[in-house]
Amino acid sequence: MIKSNDILRKQTALKGERKISILVGIFIVFMLHVIGVYWWYRNDDLFYPLFMVPPKAIPPFWHAIFVIMVNDTMARQAAMALKCMLLMYYKNGRGHNFRRQGQMLTLVEYTLLLYRALLPTPVWYRFFLNKDYGSLFSSLTTGLYLTFKLTSVVDKVRSFVAALKALSRKEVHYxxxxxxxxxxxxxxxxxxxxxxxxxxxxxxxxxxxxxxxxxxxFERERTCPLCRALIRPADLRSFGDGSTSLFFQLF
Structure with missing residues (x-):
């Protein structure tokens, strides 16, 4: 995953000199891996959280961690495959197209971050809502978890909306x-x-x-290359370099 992330960033920086064969190879490997994993675990509870549906049975703690980590990894790989398609599409892009490429990559990443923030919710909802711990305790822990999760998701939604607005903005904002x-x-x-x-x-x-x-x-700087005057405000972090967040979203 780390190696693929580095390769994507390098291919993004190469612009018109990108190697389509490498991008196609990464796309095929990731998609085959995602399809293979879900085919192998097709009788498990991996599918339900993908659609924000809690698992049928209350998962043990380590099984819940396993489900969340697998889905989180597969979501990142699917997003990286999508980024490969974008890089192939914008291979010869210049000027406006290059800026649009950066905006699209940023939107994909913030969409991924929002989705990944939601992915663990149905699993932990089912886990905490365990009557074996007592009705009061299970209700309290479930409520606390959902409250903290709501705060996190709201931040992700704001970032997603900002990325969407940046994509729809036609003028050059700097x-x-x-x-x-x-x-x-x-x-x-x-x-x-x-x-x-x-x-x-x-x-x-x-x-x-x-x-x-x-x-x-301006994908990595905020000031003018010559006079260092502040040009781009510190509003939304750009992922126009093709990078993907690699931390696990466990909760």
Whole structure:
């Protein structure tokens, strides 16, 4: 999983030089693995939490952990397979398409984080709602868990909505497209790639760069590459580099 995450990030950074064979290979391996795991455990309770349905029987603690970890891993692999498809689709993207690629990758990741936050809920709901512990205790623990889970899910929903709004935003939120006069006065060479500008973007600090270059820059930075003026507010973390969160969502 870690190795695949690194490969995806490298392929994202390669842009037009991405190797389709590698992306197709990762996609096939992940999808076959996901299908194989759920086929192998087809008589188990793995399927129910995928649709937010509690398991039929109260799971023992370690079995609950097993179900959650398997579903969490499979969800991440399915999302990484989807990211492979996006990288293949945007292989030759420049400027606006590169920015849209980053927005799509970010939206996929925040959708995944929201779904993964919800995945353990039906399992732990069934586990805590165990009358063997006593009605009062089971009701109390279930209520506490759902309360804390609601707080976590609300944060994930806000991030998801912000990523969705960023995707629907057509304008460049860190500047505007420069006119030919502005480009001529500033010089037609991009300070980042040292080549003739393609789809030049005028930042709020009045510096101009290729949209492709500056979009990639703002995937990891918040300031202008030249004057270090703050351009992009610290609102939503971008996953435009193709990375996937690798921590387990156990609760």
């Amino acid at each position: 500047g505007s497209y420069a006119t030919s006069e502005q480009v001529n006065s500033a010089g037609d060479l991009c300070a980042i790639c040292q080549e003739k500008m393609h789809a030049p973007i005028l930042l709020r600090c009045k510096h101009i760069f290729c949209e492709d270059c500056v979009s990639e820059w």
